[in-house]
Amino acid sequence: MHKTPLLDQLESGPWPSFIKDLKRVAARKKPAADLLGLLERSYKDKITHWKHGGIVGVLGYGSGIIGRYTDLPEEFPGVEHFHTVRVNQPSGWFYTTKALRELCDIWDEHGSSILNVHGSTGDMIFLGTTTPELEPCFAKLTAKGWDLGGSGSAMRSPSCCVGMARCEWSCYDTMDLCYEATQNFQFEMHRPSFPYKFKIKCSGCPNDCVAAVARADMSVIGVWKDDIRIDQAAVKAYAGGELKPRGGATPYAKLDVQADVVALCPTACMAFDGKTLKIDNKNCNHCMHCISLMPQALRPGTETGATLLLGSHAPILEGAQMSWVIVPFMEMETPYEPFMDLVANITEWWSENGKNRERVGELMLRLGMRAFFKGVGLEPPPQTVKTPRANPFFFWHEEDFEAEAAGRKYIK
Amino acid sequence: MALSKEALAEYIYDMVAKAQGKKNLKAMDVQKAVLKEHPDQNKNDIKFAIKDLIDGGRCVYTYFGGSYIEIPHEEGAAKKV
Incomplete structure (x- = not known):
């Protein structure tokens, strides 16, 4: 074992430490021992000693394996190769203990035994193995019905919330869509x-x-198109303190319906006269604040589906971008053909027009929403308008003149 | 004129081999280059020609900040284990 005085300090705090875990694995696995040594060295040198990427993978796949090497192989031979294997997670991350044991047994045999449950994309991450172990590990995984997840310039493993499996607010079957999209x-x-x-x-x-x-x-x-369902008796029970806000998941014993719900509605579309709660549903922006506070009194409507948004990413230099509404409402019923077709159109437009390492959201901003909608064959709905017009110029296209000649009328 | 399945695979292989060490080609670069010379080639044919080259081990995917298609070669960073 390497001496790790800097890492040892991380064990002194009140929270569970990954160092403690790694030391336990290091007692029986050389790669984990060298991983600790290398990390200590990086803390001292204040630079990374990892190189990542390259050629490694399993036959036929360009995704799922991320090559990793250290630049100090003589000093830390256990992490000379330390490749990552991404295993596609089940929808909603529901595992049986049997499945988890299978995965751990495979990784004990073919890798460092170190796991990341889960990576930010959602995959189960196996951390650290050598090139010769990749194919045998992959063969064992597929024999048990597992597959590799996405990595690199590819579709990443779709992921979802637990949806209808555990949540009464789910407006569509997230787990089913996730599974179908993965397939x-x-x-x-x-x-x-x-x-x-x-x-x-x-x-x-x-x-x-x-x-x-x-x-x-x-x-x-997920979103609903119709009205929020209200149980007025339950609203009264919240107002009277008989029901705890947020199903009891707050330090507050009693809800002030006027101050905590009505006054905090972002579109001011609610009113409460002490007895009856009224909602002007056409002005509701579906923020879920009221429903989350009074789950026994309010529920999403019954005409449900999903809003599709595009483009979020977090580049280091230019700052993060949230996704932008492109389809305000789409029914989400198996086999999700309109959704699959739209994703295929979007990725094709992006692949045709995108620069190397340009995310689809960056391309959408670079070329503009007009080019995006035209490129993917969507009608531009008003919900996509981010800000009102801020300059007096209007860029007419040839087809606008043609449409006018053919009789297009404008609202005055 | 569109190429046959075999000729298309060879065409792509030659393109990747010529670019080796000079320019990293992405799948879309390959597709655009094929369509420039053979505009009537079906895009799906190109996708599956690349798949055949990869599955047959004649080409491999690599990752250097992005995913590329290359001829198999010795990993520079790797020492034999």
């Missing part, structure tokens, strides 16, 4: 052919538990 885009996941990464994340309601709006190029967020 539908197998080619795009395993054979990188995009300008850069492309992530799909599915949230069942606007609470957005997988943070799709900030973390996915294609964010699919």
Whole structure:
């Protein structure tokens, strides 16, 4: 074992430390021992000693394996090769203990035994193995029904919230869409052919538990079209303190319906006279604040589907961008043909027009929403307008003149 | 004129071999180059020609900040384990 005085300090705090975990693995696995030594060395030198990328993979796949090497192989031979294997997670991250044991046994045999559960894309991450172990490890995984996830300039493993499995607010079956999208885009996941990464994340309601709006190029967020369902008796029970706000998940014992719900509605579309709660549903922007506070009194409507948003990413230099509404409402019913077709159109437009390492959101901003909608064959809905017009110029296109000649009328 | 399946695979292989060490080619670069010379070639044919080259081990995907298609070669960073 290497001496690790700097890392040892990380064990002194009140929280569980990854150093403690790694030391436990290091007692039986040389790569984990050398990983600690290398990390200590990086803390001292204040630079990374890893190189990543390269040629490694399994036959036929361009994704799922990320090559990693150290530049100090003589000093730390256990991490000379330390490749990462991404294993596609099940929808909603539901594992049986048997499945987890299978995965751990495979990784004990073919790798360092170190796991990351889960990576930010959602995959189960196996950290650290050598090139000769990749094919045997992959063979064992596939024999048990597992597959590799996406990496590189490819469709990444779609991920979703637990959806209808555990949540009554889910406006569509997130787990089913996630599974179907994973099956539908197998080619795009395993054979990188995009300008850069492309992530799909599915949230069942606007609470957005997988943070799709900030973390996915294609964010699919459940929403309802009709009115919020109200149980007025339960509203009274909240007002009277008989029901705890947020199902008891707050330090506050009693809800002040006027101050905590009505006054905090972002569109001011609610009113409460002490007895009855009224909602002007056409002005509701589906933020879920009221529903989250009074789950037994308010529920999403019954005409449900999803809003599709595009483009979030977080580049280091230019700052983060949230996804932008491109389809305000789409019904989400198996086999999700309109959704799959739209994703295929978007990735084709992006692949045709995108620069190397340009995310689809960056391309959308570079070429503009007009070019985007035309390119992917979508009608531009008003919900996509980010700001009102701020300059007096209007750029007419040839087809606008043709449409006028053919009788297009404008609203005055 | 569109190329046959075999001729297309050879055409792509030659393109990748010529670019080796000079320019990293992405799948879309390959597609655009094929369509420039053979505008009537079906895009799916190109996708599957690349797949055949990869599955047959004649080409490999590599990752250097982005994913590229290359001829198999010795990994520079790797020492034999």
